[in-house]
Amino acid sequence: MKSTEYVTIVTKLYRKFLDLYAKYDKYTVLKSDLEDLNQIYNRGGFTKGYLFENPGKDLMSGELPKHQGILIGKVGGKTNKNGLIKINLEK
Numbered sequence: 143m144k145s146t147e148y149v150t151i152v153t154k155l156y157r158k159f160l161d162l163y164a165k166y167d168k169y170t171v172l173k174s175d176l177e178d179l180n181q182i183y184n185r186g187g188f189t190k191g192y193l194f195e196n197p198g199k200d201l202m203s204g205e206l207p208k209h210q211g212i213l214i215g216k217v218g219g220k221t222n223k224n225g226l227i228k229i230n231l232e233k
Contacts, residue, residue: 148182155179 155175162169191197215231 145182151178151182 155178158175159169159171214233215229218228218230220227
């Protein structure tokens with residue numbers, strides 16, 4: 143039930159880390175890897191899922207029903223021209 147984009151990125155990263163671990167017995171998750179994951183489908187963070195136990199209702203957030211994405215900027219105010227807004231980009 144996930145998008146093709148989600149499956150593609152997650153599969154690509156799994157393959158990358160499996161290959162790194164097989165070759166070097168370790169791997170490092172880069173900031174860019176986490177950003178890729180956060181840009182696809184994310185409800186505000188990651189969980190351990192069912193890895194260690196059944197988390198029950200705590201597995202998913204009831205407060206964040208939709209995709210959160212990543213912060214690229216903040217509204218800085220509105221301009222006096224044509225009802226436009228000013229956006230301060232962070233990324």
